[in-house]
């Protein structure tokens with residue numbers, strides 16, 4: 001299924017250089033305003049930093065922007081602002097041209113869209129005003145622990161979600177997705193790992209199943225409401241990534257766009273839409289944004305779902321967001337560990353903490369011979385030179401190992417650092433696999449993580465990762481072995497501890513864990529904050545727009561400003 005991820009340069013029509021170096025975006029400075037005083041203090045978690053008696057700390061709250069604090073919140077949307085001076089993995093050798101996708105006979109009919117309008121819902125006035133809770137006299141939130149957190153799940157026609165799973169054979173041209181939709185989207189359970197992983201809660205999860213996993217978890221969310229007018233957010237359970245995955249290769253634009261257009265047509269007709277023009281809606285698209293961000297004037301790749309005017313009013317979650325777009329946010333790729341109880345998390349954290357690691361660094365991946373900007377060949381060469389320190393798993397020749405979660409975890413558990421270069425796009429699922437194995441990620445481009453998963457990772461990236469600029473690898477002026485060998489041992493241990501703390505934050509648990517937030521909890525909390533901010537602006541009669549140029553979204557979200565940034569050259573347009 002990795003082959004589904006992204007085609008060769010030729011098939012996609014957009015050289016990776018353009019993505020990596022920054023590509024010319026549609027300069028519509030559409031906006032959703034983002035600065036506001038944070039008065040939306042959620043009575044969310046009784047969160048404590050020492051959640052377990054045996055002295056294992058799952059996360060260290062103060063390092064993370066979403067940690068609760070007894071101090072009054074005064075954050076800027078949607079992240080707290082870092083110090084401004086601060087400075088994917090299923091691989092395949094399948095060539096796109098070798099296996100042309102077959103014409104999909106099972107194409108769905110998206111033209112029949114029903115959607116009646118019933119009573120007009122006015123959430124604008126029915127929602128409680130964002131309250132000043134400084135002295136804790138806010139009765140509404142005291143009586144109702146779900147206040148401000150209610151979510152309404154839109155009852156979409158089956159063709160937007162369940163039918164895709166029922167017709168799982170149509171989801172991939174080369175890969176049979178049917179096993180992967182099992183177990184609520186976690187895929188087949190992993191067993192008999194020879195002690196590499198624990199016997200429970202591990203699955204052969206496909207990287208594109210996020211929307212299914214998210215939906216199933218949302219069904220168990222503790223503050224669902226049947227009454228959309230009491231909801232703080234409207235969840236649209238459209239499996240956008242699975243849907244477009246069927247048509248990325250060999251279909252024309254109208255086929256690729258049909259479902260998205262049908263969806264927004266359906267949504268627009270609903271009373272829920274009319275209340276806030278969809279600004280309180282969100283959906284989860286489990287593919288990289290490039291697969292759904294076609295610009296009518298530019299590349300012929302993917303659908304234009306994320307660029308539709310309706311979508312721009314919604315909040316969209318993807319596994320890789322665009323640096324130049326304001327309304328999509330990246331959340332972790334699903335990896336293989338889906339705990340049911342917090343103890344499983346603590347046990348796994350302890351396992352990787354105690355793990356002896358034979359190699360200094362590991363690179364697992366396939367080269368990208370046709371991408372001149374790719375450094376994967378350079379990494380492979382460096383790894384071969386540093387044989388004693390580096391474990392090379394070349395997925396061009398070892399695709400079986402690269403596709404086997406137990407092998408992947410075993411390799412990453414056996415290494416102190418894991419190299420995470422860009423591949424077909426900025427990000428890799430491998431990043432999350434390595435964190436899960438307690439292997440400190442080494443990044444080469446800030447687009448691979450630092451500007452992506454701002455909700456889930458510490459804002460100070462030096463705490464959990466090593467950054468080696470891609471240009472230095474490309475021009476041969478840096479030895480990765482040398483850089484990594486020279487990092488002091490205490491610092492390596494501190495970084496690994498931070499990586500281990502990230503494990504629950506990047507995992508999608510099977511249900512809510514006690515005392516710790518998983519990737520789902522963190523995402524939901526952030527979405528509610530974003531939507532509340534928009535609602536507040538709208539209620540105040542302001543146009544939720546124009547706070548910053550959309551082109552500079554990455555910078556604004558990262559630092560809270562749009563001035564010069566040391567990473568400008570990575571995202572030049």
Ligand SMILES: *[C@@H]1O[C@H](CO)[C@@H](O)[C@H](O)[C@H]1NC(C)=O
Nearest residue numbers: 081082083084085086087559
């Ligand atoms: C950032 O750096 C500038 C110049 O070096 C300095 O004047 C400023 O105080 C620094 N700001 C912070 C927040 O550290």
Ligand SMILES: *[C@@H]1O[C@H](CO)[C@@H](O)[C@H](O)[C@H]1NC(C)=O
Nearest residue numbers: 091092093094396397399400
């Ligand atoms: C990768 O290529 C080798 C040799 O060409 C082939 O045997 C193998 O099946 C390929 N792997 C996949 C996943 O197609």
Ligand SMILES: *[C@@H]1O[C@H](CO)[C@@H](O)[C@H](O)[C@H]1NC(C)=O
Nearest residue numbers: 107108109110111112113114
């Ligand atoms: C789509 O569905 C509608 C209603 O079921 C039907 O009238 C129409 O012919 C279908 N279109 C196609 C292209 O199958």
Ligand SMILES: *[C@@H]1O[C@H](CO)[C@@H](O)[C@H](O)[C@H]1NC(C)=O
Nearest residue numbers: 132133134135136137138139
């Ligand atoms: C809390 O706020 C209410 C209403 O604004 C006020 O009457 C009350 O005196 C305040 N209580 C404290 C302890 O400040």
Ligand SMILES: *[C@@H]1O[C@H](CO)[C@@H](O)[C@H](O)[C@H]1NC(C)=O
Nearest residue numbers: 191192193194195197198199
């Ligand atoms: C996992 O299961 C295997 C056999 O099913 C067993 O040998 C092994 O001890 C189990 N491991 C753990 C950690 O329970």
Ligand SMILES: *[C@@H]1O[C@H](CO)[C@@H](O)[C@H](O)[C@H]1NC(C)=O
Nearest residue numbers: 126127226227228229230231
């Ligand atoms: C839904 O909530 C609104 C506002 O709280 C309330 O006025 C309305 O009666 C509720 N509708 C139903 C069907 O409960």
Ligand SMILES: *[C@@H]1O[C@H](CO)[C@@H](O)[C@H](O)[C@H]1NC(C)=O
Nearest residue numbers: 103107250251252253254255
């Ligand atoms: C797109 O492809 C579909 C089916 O493959 C075909 O019916 C339609 O005419 C094509 N549209 C255009 C604009 O080429």
Ligand SMILES: *[C@@H]1O[C@H](CO)[C@@H](O)[C@H](O)[C@H]1NC(C)=O
Nearest residue numbers: 276277278279309310313544
């Ligand atoms: C998007 O929201 C704005 C108000 O913020 C509204 O004027 C506009 O019509 C909405 N767009 C759509 C397609 O609903």
Ligand SMILES: *[C@@H]1O[C@H](CO)[C@@H](O)[C@H](O)[C@H]1NC(C)=O
Nearest residue numbers: 008009094095096368369370
């Ligand atoms: C790279 O490009 C060459 C020449 O166009 C082509 O033959 C080869 O299949 C491509 N390799 C991959 C992995 O796409």
Ligand SMILES: *[C@@H]1O[C@H](CO)[C@@H](O)[C@H](O)[C@H]1NC(C)=O
Nearest residue numbers: 083086087460461462463494
């Ligand atoms: C970031 O983390 C590193 C390592 O813990 C630390 O040395 C540095 O001072 C931190 N930077 C900031 C701005 O907090």
Ligand SMILES: *[C@@H]1O[C@H](CO)[C@@H](O)[C@H](O)[C@H]1NC(C)=O
Nearest residue numbers: 469471472473474475476477
């Ligand atoms: C390599 O690239 C880096 C970063 O752009 C630059 O600082 C360095 O001077 C270059 N070294 C050589 C030998 O070209």
